[in-house]
Amino acid sequence: MKKENVIITGINRGLGKELFQLFISEGYTVYGILRNTLEAENLKDKLPKNGKIILADLSLDESITTIQKAIGEQPVGLLINNAGIGGLSYLIEEIESNEINKLFNIHCLGVFRTVKAVKANLLKAKEPIVLNLNSRLGSMTRQSSGTYNDITVSYSYRIAKAAQNMLTLCLRKEFKENIKFISIHPGKMKTDIAQIDADIEPKVTAKKVLKYFENKTFKEENGIIELDKQVIEW
Ligand SMILES: NC(=O)c1ccc[n+]([C@@H]2O[C@H](COP(=O)([O-])OP(=O)(O)OC[C@H]3O[C@@H](n4cnc5c(N)ncnc54)[C@H](OP(=O)(O)O)[C@@H]3O)[C@@H](O)[C@H]2O)c1
DSSP states (O other), X not given: OOOOEEEEEOOSSHHHHHHHHHHHHTTOEEEEEEOOHHHHHHHHTTSOTTEEEEEOOTTSTHXXXXXXXXXXXXXXXXXXXXXXXXXXXXXXXXXXXXXXXXXXXXXXXXXXXXXXXXXXXXXXXXXXXXXXXXXXXXXXHHHHHTTTTTSOOOHHHHHHHHHHHHHHHHHHHHHTTTSXXXXXXXXXXXXXXXXXXXXXXXXXXXXXXXXXXXXXXXXXXSEEEETTTEXXXX
């Protein structure tokens, strides 16, 4: 049986890179989105036939048409919204509104743009699914109960991830049973935007994501799914 077409954002490094390689090696046709021109050039000639790249900066609206042109009319069974950046400031005296804008623009509007670009392609697939890489730190329940009082996390990251969760809920309402939108906490991975308590390799998380997708038992939970573990309330 032919495997689904998959789109993964932010494949330059970290979890996105691992997901891109893993889904390709499992025989999916995978479109990896990255904004780094040099890395795109590097990758182009090394990829097998089922690995494709799309050069697009997801912080810009023009990425929508770039993605649409690259995908064309094909069905897309899985969209993984992984691209993201970390924030710095956790004190109101230090934070500039620009930092919040920047993180909102990728963690929330980046997802908005990819869904806008490929919604027609998703609707052509049998059981389309969108996985939004969120975070335990996007949980308002946990923030308000003080779970993270001992770690310093930027205002911008927490705000941007919480906003992404509301977008996930809005998309669920619009697309009801036609497309499933799932919010995922990938674990505390040892990547460039790792927290001090990071304890898992992105390669391990990528395998969990693949398994979760292939199990096909998607449930739109009332929160952020930490694979193999629990559901973290919004
Ligand atoms: N690491 C963790 O412990 C952790 C925990 C919870 C949630 N998450 C979430 O999991 C996802 C992956 O995290 P990670 O740790 O793998 O991060 P990472 O290593 O910093 O990688 C982030 C990727 O996103 C890309 N990206 C950023 N802005 C982009 C844009 N405007 N257009 C296209 N690509 C862009 C980056 O490309 P460039 O190289 O061009 O910047 C990079 O490839 C993120 O959404 C993150 O918030 C991570």
